[in-house]
Amino acid sequence: MKLVALLEDFLYQSQHAPKKEELCLADWRILVNESEAVSLGIKDNSPGSVYTPPSYRQGESGEVFLVWADGKCSQAMVQLGSHDEREYWQQELEQWRQASYEDPDAAHIPSPEPLPLVAVEDQAIKRIITGDDQILFDQVRLWLTDKPVNAKLQGSIQTAWGHRHVRTSTGLAVTYQQSQFVAWFSFDSLIGGGFAKRRLSRPEEQEALWVRTLSFFEAMQTGAPPVGLQTQVILAPSMTEDMLGQFILPNFSGDRVLEGQGAFPKESFLENKLVFHPHFSLLIDPLRPLELGSYLITPEGVPANRTVLVRDGKLQTPFLRVKDSVRWGTKPTALPQGTAGLYLKHQAEVPWVKALQGVEDGVLVLSVLGLHTQEAVSGSYSLSAPHSLRIIKGQIVGKTDVKLTGNFFADLAAPTTKAAYSDLDPHPYLMITTGVQTL
Amino acid sequence: MEQKEIKELVHSILSETRVFDGYVIVRAQSRREWSMRISNGRFERVSTGADSGLGVQAFTKNGATGFATSDILAEGIGQKLVEKAIQLACRNEAIGTKLNLRIWNAPQVQAEETNPAQKVFGEIPLLELEEMVMTLHARLRDAFQEGVWQTSYRQVEEVWCIGRTDGTNVSFVIPRAVLMHQGTVRDQGKAQSTLIHRSGMDASVLFEELADHVLERKALDRAGFARAVCGAPQLPSGHYPLIIDYGLAKGLAHEAFGHAVESDHLNESVLGEAGKLRKGLRVARPGVNIIDGPLPGDWAYQPYSANGLLRQTVTIVQDGVLEAGLGDIFSAEEAGMPVTGAGRAESYGHIPLPRMSNIRLLVDRMLPLTPAGHLMDEVKAVRETLLQHGELIEGEKNLLLLGYRGGQVNPKTGDFVFQCDGIIDVADSDLPIYQPSIFSGKILSALEAIRGGLGEGCYDAIGTCGKGGQSVASSGGSHRYLLMDADQQVSLGGEHG
Numbered sequence: 017m018k019l020v021a022l023l024e025d026f027l028y029q030s031q032h033a034p035k036k037e038e039l040c041l042a043d044w045r046i047l048v049n050e051s052e053a054v055s056l057g058i059k060d061n062s063p064g065s066v067y068t069p070p071s072y073r074q075g076e077s078g079e080v081f082l083v084w085a086d087g088k089c090s091q092a093m094v095q096l097g098s099h100d101e102r103e104y105w106q107q108e109l110e111q112w113r114q115a116s117y118e119d120p121d122a123a124h125i126p127s128p129e130p131l132p133l134v135a136v137e138d139q140a141i142k143r144i145i146t147g148d149d150q151i152l153f154d155q156v157r158l159w160l161t162d163k164p165v166n167a168k169l170q171g172s173i174q175t176a177w178g179h180r181h182v183r184t185s186t187g188l189a190v191t192y193q194q195s196q197f198v199a200w201f202s203f204d205s206l207i208g209g210g211f212a213k214r215r216l217s218r219p220e221e222q223e224a225l226w227v228r229t230l231s232f233f234e235a236m237q238t239g240a241p242p243v244g245l246q247t248q249v250i251l252a253p254s255m256t257e258d259m260l261g262q263f264i265l266p267n268f269s270g271d272r273v274l275e276g277q278g279a280f281p282k283e284s285f286l287e288n289k290l291v292f293h294p295h296f297s298l299l300i301d302p303l304r305p306l307e308l309g310s311y312l313i314t315p316e317g318v319p320a321n322r323t324v325l326v327r328d329g330k331l332q333t334p335f336l337r338v339k340d341s342v343r344w345g346t347k348p349t350a351l352p353q354g355t356a357g358l359y360l361k362h363q364a365e366v367p368w369v370k371a372l373q374g375v376e377d378g379v380l381v382l383s384v385l386g387l388h389t390q391e392a393v394s395g396s397y398s399l400s401a402p403h404s405l406r407i408i409k410g411q412i413v414g415k416t417d418v419k420l421t422g423n424f425f426a427d428l429a430a431p432t433t434k435a436a437y438s439d440l441d442p443h444p445y446l447m448i449t450t451g452v453q454t455l
Numbered sequence: 456m457e458q459k460e461i462k463e464l465v466h467s468i469l470s471e472t473r474v475f476d477g478y479v480i481v482r483a484q485s486r487r488e489w490s491m492r493i494s495n496g497r498f499e500r501v502s503t504g505a506d507s508g509l510g511v512q513a514f515t516k517n518g519a520t521g522f523a524t525s526d527i528l529a530e531g532i533g534q535k536l537v538e539k540a541i542q543l544a545c546r547n548e549a550i551g552t553k554l555n556l557r558i559w560n561a562p563q564v565q566a567e568e569t570n571p572a573q574k575v576f577g578e579i580p581l582l583e584l585e586e587m588v589m590t591l592h593a594r595l596r597d598a599f600q601e602g603v604w605q606t607s608y609r610q611v612e613e614v615w616c617i618g619r620t621d622g623t624n625v626s627f628v629i630p631r632a633v634l635m636h637q638g639t640v641r642d643q644g645k646a647q648s649t650l651i652h653r654s655g656m657d658a659s660v661l662f663e664e665l666a667d668h669v670l671e672r673k674a675l676d677r678a679g680f681a682r683a684v685c686g687a688p689q690l691p692s693g694h695y696p697l698i699i700d701y702g703l704a705k706g707l708a709h710e711a712f713g714h715a716v717e718s719d720h721l722n723e724s725v726l727g728e729a730g731k732l733r734k735g736l737r738v739a740r741p742g743v744n745i746i747d748g749p750l751p752g753d754w755a756y757q758p759y760s761a762n763g764l765l766r767q768t769v770t771i772v773q774d775g776v777l778e779a780g781l782g783d784i785f786s787a788e789e790a791g792m793p794v795t796g797a798g799r800a801e802s803y804g805h806i807p808l809p810r811m812s813n814i815r816l817l818v819d820r821m822l823p824l825t826p827a828g829h830l831m832d833e834v835k836a837v838r839e840t841l842l843q844h845g846e847l848i849e850g851e852k853n854l855l856l857l858g859y860r861g862g863q864v865n866p867k868t869g870d871f872v873f874q875c876d877g878i879i880d881v882a883d884s885d886l887p888i889y890q891p892s893i894f895s896g897k898i899l900s901a902l903e904a905i906r907g908g909l910g911e912g913c914y915d916a917i918g919t920c921g922k923g924g925q926s927v928a929s930s931g932g933s934h935r936y937l938l939m940d941a942d943q944q945v946s947l948g949g950e951h952g
Binding site: 063279 | 521550552603646692860864891948
């Protein structure tokens with residue numbers, strides 16, 4: 017029996033015909049993910065090495081959230097495992113009851129609402145999972161054939177496909193299929209490129225990503241003049257994404273704002289305080305077709321919608337799960353999946369190729385060491401960025417090692433900050449004026 | 456599923472693979488976890504969970520590998536996984552993978568370790584645990600009302616069994632528990648957070664904390680320090696004599712040296728040459744030692760590798776000279792080092808990689824330091840001890856880096872960065888506090904700069920190692936403080952110098 021069906025039946029019985037009075041449920045919610053995944057990696061130019069072999073994974077697990085008759089809540093991770101006996105689940109129910117706690121704001125299960133139409137499944141990925149997986153082996157072979165002669169290639173391709181089930185005591189019963197494709201490679205573990213969406217990458221996307229990464233790697237082989245005090249810093253799209261993950265996500269999480277643990281107090285959201293430059297907006301958009309951060313419904317049963325967190329530089333709302341929304345006094349918002357689904361927009365974005373031509377004295381930062389160690393609440397950073405690329409008069413001229421010191425909130429507030437986009441990336445290049453010096 | 460049942464299951468799955476002319480490793484794991492979080496006096500989450508499954512790694516007779524996993528612990532599923540893993544191994548051989556036959560050389564091991572926990576999982580009811588954690592949280596809030604506090608408690612029990620074609624069957628239990636306080640303080644319009652923890656194997660950590668309140672005192676001290684950091688100035692960037700606490704020293708040893716001697720990394724490590732460990736290389740002054748190995752009762756304790764080999768304690772650096780690496784069965788020989796049972800995996804669903812357990816950095820030249828009850832008293836004691844031994848240079852900053860916020864290293868280039876909670880100049884009798892700034896440089900220069908230790912060894916700095924996208928418990932430490940000379944290749948960030 018499927019885990020979701022088993023749980024749905026069991027929790028329904030526990031709500032309407034409980035075996036014991038104290039185990040009576042008032043409401044419940046179930047999330048179950050059934051997934052199968054196939055992956056293959058490359059380590060030190062070896063495809064499918066002993067550390068990165070072709071792999072198959074299958075799982076069926078999820079979580080339950082329970083509201084008991086006395087209003088207390090419980091939550092637990094669940095797995096089908098070998099437990100299909102009712103007796104096992106009855107024991108689990110007793111343990112969940114033991115783990116119950118009072119949280120009136122959380123004891124709320126949303127009623128069903130119409131779902132949006134969002135494409136989150138690529139049938140081509142399902143075919144890979146069901147056995148037609150030659151494409152993975154071919155891709156790995158192609159990378160190894162095309163790589164720079166002296167470079168050590170590392171890489172990985174992962175495909176996943178499965179069902180997501182959400183059930184609630186309020187009548188929601190949603191099951192849909194979703195897929196995922198993630199591929200990345202790097203040369204000498206220094207310069208890399210990656211692709212992550214709910215669909216396979218197209219040949220032209222693979223080609224463009226490979227060409228760009230190769231050009232960066234080639235530029236890295238040449239030394240370049242050191243940076244100066246006036247050198248403009250350009251964060252590559254993957255760096256912008258990392259900065260958003262480190263400094264923006266935690267400070268826009270509703271629970272942290274409500275608990276006074278974020279950079280911006282609740283009042284600043286309510287007053288729509290201007291915190292970034294008016295050119296910047298920040299939104300969560302789970303409705304974009306086949307993007308990694310797209311979904312139909314949240315794990316709590318809230319249909320996907322688009323949520324603006326910052327409009328024209330002004331705070332609008334943090335992202336709110338059901339409990340946070342009750343405390344905030346509004347409806348739940350869209351939720352990011354990590355940084356996937358989170359988009360930073362600048363009103364005057366230009367194509368990267370054009371922006372690059374205008375850079376007289378710059379440094380392109382592809383990665384930094386230690387970003388995760390930075391204080392998220394303050395927004396301040398002090399980072400080393402070995403293996404950055406020097407830009408002089410619109411040309412990438414070679415490698416340089418730099419150290420960055422600044423504040424990401426100040427960067428987003430500065431009138432001098434600009435953004436540029438590339439079709440390969442969901443996040444922009446960010447061109448900032450910040451503390452930079454030779455490492 | 457209990458330890459004995461899992462052991463029998465693994466044996467049973469392997470007994471059906473006798474007709475296969477390759478090699479099979481079966482890993483089974485059953486995991487239970489209870490966790491809770493209290494925020495500002497209210498439970499935000501109490502969660503229970505169990506997770507179990509099987510991972511099968513198959514090798515063709517020529518040494519190509521395939522891997523298959525499922526979250527169902529059952530014999531029928533095990534057989535299907537064996538078939539799938541063999542099929543993938545054959546596909547892998549066809550694409551010209553690098554063959555690896557080392558597993559055939561692994562010694563056969565039979566072991567069934569008893570659970571080392573003093574209080575086994577579930578012995579203390581969840582409700583009682585909740586009450587204890589709430590009591591500790593409430594005391595902390597009362598004592599420091601200006602802060603926003605979160606208290607978390609997590610206890611985990613992992614039952615592992617690893618079986619191999621050669622008849623190896625190793626089973627063991629890893630219990631783990633941690634209590635954490637996270638505080639956010641604000642001053643002068645700025646915010647700082649602080650995170651401290653107390654770890655062990657089981658709920659004993661809560662009983663100990665209720666008895667001695669050691670973590671609470673640390674939390675209060677650290678919150679006070681964080682508040683002072685809010686309004687503190689930044690240091691000019693530069694090269695300074697440094698004193699780092701044992702959390703940072705663990706970070707340095709783990710990120711900078713431990714990873715650089717793992718046998719799968721020697722092709723891309725500053726401590727490797729042509730893929731081999733640079734054994735005999737002088738990397739530090741005489742008297743500096745780096746040791747890795749499991750410690751009973753420790754957060755990162757694991758007695759056997761995920762390939763079923765005994766985990767050994769390894770002296771990586773002895774008296775300043777690189778002596779050994781952390782080798783697993785698959786890459787140790789190629790890396791020029793012995794197999795030390797270093798393979799660890801996050802779960803049954805992951806491929807084991809060579810990695811650390813508890814790593815400690817120790818020096819022979821140790822100055823005595825009596826631990827003080829409060830942070831700033833201890834900082835004063837550090838200053839007095841250094842003055843007494845002529846270790847402070849007149850007119851020069853001597854910076855004490857407090858608190859480990861994490862770090863990152865590129866083992867290929869030897870570049871490292873670490874972040875701390877804040878900095879104190881102990882050369883100045885006013886003990887001025889500065890904003891945290893990044894501690895970065897070249898790992899070999901950092902090790903060469905170590906000139907002594909201050910206080911006895913502390914090895915309970917815990918963390919989670921993220922190598923290879925897996926999350927595995929790690930720990931370690933050093934003397935209470937390590938003394939480092941100024942070095943042109945090791946710098947503190949901050950404002951432009």
